[in-house]
Amino acid sequence: MAEAVHPAIAFGAVEKWYGTRDEPVHALARTDLAVADGEFLVLLGPSGCGKTTMLRMIGGLIEPSSGEIAIEGKSLWRNGQRQAQALSELGMVFQDANLFPWLSIEKNIALPLELKGVPAPERRARAAALMRLVGIEGFGKRWPRELSGGMRQRAAIARALSYEPRILLMDEPFGALDAMTREAMNMELQRIWLETRKTIVLVTHSIAEAVFLADRVVLLSPRPGRVDRIERIAFARPRMPDLQSSAEFQAIVRGLRHRLNEIGEEGSGHAR
Numbered sequence: 001m002a003e004a005v006h007p008a009i010a011f012g013a014v015e016k017w018y019g020t021r022d023e024p025v026h027a028l029a030r031t032d033l034a035v036a037d038g039e040f041l042v043l044l045g046p047s048g049c050g051k052t053t054m055l056r057m058i059g060g061l062i063e064p065s066s067g068e069i070a071i072e073g074k075s076l077w078r079n080g081q082r083q084a085q086a087l088s089e090l091g092m093v094f095q096d097a098n099l100f101p102w103l104s105i106e107k108n109i110a111l112p113l114e115l116k117g118v119p120a121p122e123r124r125a126r127a128a129a130l131m132r133l134v135g136i137e138g139f140g141k142r143w144p145r146e147l148s149g150g151m152r153q154r155a156a157i158a159r160a161l162s163y164e165p166r167i168l169l170m171d172e173p174f175g176a177l178d179a180m181t182r183e184a185m186n187m188e189l190q191r192i193w194l195e196t197r198k199t200i201v202l203v204t205h206s207i208a209e210a211v212f213l214a215d216r217v218v219l220l221s222p223r224p225g226r227v228d229r230i231e232r233i234a235f236a237r238p239r240m241p242d243l244q245s246s247a248e249f250q251a252i253v254r255g256l257r258h259r260l261n262e263i264g265e266e267g268s269g270h271a272r
């Protein structure tokens, strides 16, 4: 397969300040980062280190204060205007599935297609294929409230994939789920990724989740948010849950936890 000409996502000297009523908040210091086409990148770090800010900037929901973000080589912003062309490459999944309660699961999944004017028979066929892909086949006529949290998250992933974005952005997608469902969802997400080969950027607070899923873990530190280190995770795929009890896996988790503790101490102790 030919190498993609552009990275899927490129940060060039991107910086973000938020204006507040008191002091401006320096949410992200000048950051350069390239995410390869088809890569699974995980953003990990303590509260307030800028993970969501980075994800929302990639998603075009907020504009960087300076620097440039390019999606597949196309600038996301030009003269303060978001470029729709670059945005169509992106799908988003949040912690809360955010399904419309008055629409069936099938209609929720097909909604982005309806908004795009895709005819009903094609929408139904696509929704059926996506429900198979995420493992909720047969639940299309149900209401969101009739599904478990894990199943609702599967539906949210199906909806984000419905218009075939090349990049999937996920902000703590499994943060609200119990530990067992979360582990099952990690396996499912890995399977979906192996089948679709999307570029994925996922935010998490869980070190084990990060190491289990990622090609690279980007560890961020706060005040201001910045990339502290990038850990390449080389385990072969598909990765099985037992991998997590291996010495190699635990060594990486330990290293990241150790660094996270140091970051915490630097933040609370000596002012810089």
Ligand SMILES: Nc1ncnc2c1ncn2[C@@H]1O[C@H](COP(=O)(O)OP(=O)(O)OP(=O)(O)O)[C@@H](O)[C@H]1O
Pocket: 018, 019, 020, 025, 026, 027, 045, 046, 047, 048, 049, 050, 051, 052, 053, 054, 225
């Ligand atoms: N809209 C906003 N206005 C002002 N400050 C903000 C805003 N959004 C985020 N911040 C600040 O920017 C910094 C980075 O926030 P961000 O939400 O990106 O961090 P995070 O790593 O995602 O945190 P968490 O893990 O708690 O979700 C924090 O200091 C936060 O208080």
